[in-house]
Amino acid sequence: MSERLAELMRAETDALHIPAPPAAATYAQGRRLRRRKQLTTGVVAAALVAVIGAGTAVAVQSYDGAGKDRRSEIGPATQTAYLENPVLAVGNTVYLGDQTTVEVEDDIHSLLYTSAGLLVRTNKDGGASDGSEFGPSSPGYTLIRPDGSTKDFGVLTEDQRVSSDPTQPYLAWAEVNGEDVSVVLLDVRSGDEKRVPVPGLHDWGDWNAPLVSLSGDVVYVSNNDGVLEVDWRTGDVSPNEHLDSPFSEVNGGRYTTMEAERSVIADATTGELLLQFPAAAPVGLSPDGRFAKYGHATFGRPGSFDVYDVRSATHSSFEGDYSNYGWTPDGHLFTVDQGKVKICDAVSGECTTGYEVPGTEHSKVRLGGMTYEA
């Protein structure tokens, strides 16, 4: 009789539509795990890049702009190009991967990395979510996949803090309904939403909703009383004793704080101090939390800044303005210099000049990995 049970389960799985493997996200997650293992075992890092290009093309589920299903072929090389290359917007043109360009209709406010592609936050009316003087408005969102195909989500949130993680296919935000607050996770692959109730939040000051930051399985939710950790997978909610409220983004499980006489990087879960800087100055983590820009230029050294490897505490110095450098999803620095993209290795500090980007003199430029909104 057990054969009948097995037969039913086989019939069930035979009828399943199996989605294509998220190869790029798997590699990204694998690389993080491997780095973590190396951190504890001292094994020397290995090159990964050549591997991904060696794979066969992957059929993935994707959608056109109207949300209608279609099939497209996104090879591992295309997905790797998305992870390792500059992502930026000049005016309404988005550049990503190996010079793929996509035109977006509305004003672009910020670029958010997910494992499924780039999520562009826009505003139809020119909007205020970038802090301009035009008053509150509701931002829209468009997913641009590594191959340049798009999916429009329209307006999802009010003008409020949203968060993504380059290793996860989700956009997270807090939703307020009367007295009830939930964390919402939008799966940008399918458009499905998950809601996790978060009790005990009452006062988030002048913001439309509590502030959130997504890092792995955890959404950190902040209000004026403190910070809560929400495990979106299990629904567990617990207080976080380490993060200040309101706090900056948590990237790769790490956060930064600027104190009276120093700036620090610490582990968001344990509070362990990972790196401290001698003077209080802005610190910006890479999307995966491995590297950090230290903007000491604020205090007397204009025109240069340092980039630290958080694990080893070694650093490289960079010429230019701290705030003019973005991060690729995998932790390379990049900027636009004299109309051309320049990409730099965060460890060695070596930079190479890439393709030309027209229109930077008279159009608004947005760099991936940068925060432009409150």
Place this chain on the structure above:
Amino acid sequence: MPRPPNEADFSEFVHASWPSLYRTAYLMLGEHALAEDLVQTSLAKTYASWRHIRELAAAPAYARKVMFNTAASWFRQRGWRNELPTLSLPERGYDVEHADRPTIIGTLRQLPPRQRAVVVLRYYEDLSVADAAAALGCTEGTVKSQTADALAKLRTLLGDAVAPIIEGHPS
């Protein structure tokens, strides 16, 4: 002579192993997004240990073991219950439930996660009691009792012809 797998092999391995792992994960978890997360996490963990795998032929079993261990660790987390505390919208674009056959996945969803996993490992993956216990990090006695409890419920839901009666565990 078998050679250790190299980095290029992993790319092919991901694509080759994904469907099979996904099917098992879906039966264990009953939800596409969770199944995808589980398999992705398991393959990422496999990648992190890739250099320590002696030969390519051993990789599928290793990845499977990682997936079972990962699922077991999820089940041990506080708050992971039969009904997940998150509310999900209906999934789109995947399988279609056929009205003319028993909906085994719907029935499995009514079991607690560990019972569901035991049923899948024993009767879909065809693991022995000892192997299922090793995969889930529990005792053989736990596997036996979970299996008995699960089958009792399945018999209620699907009928005696579907769920086997285990000797020594009448219900």
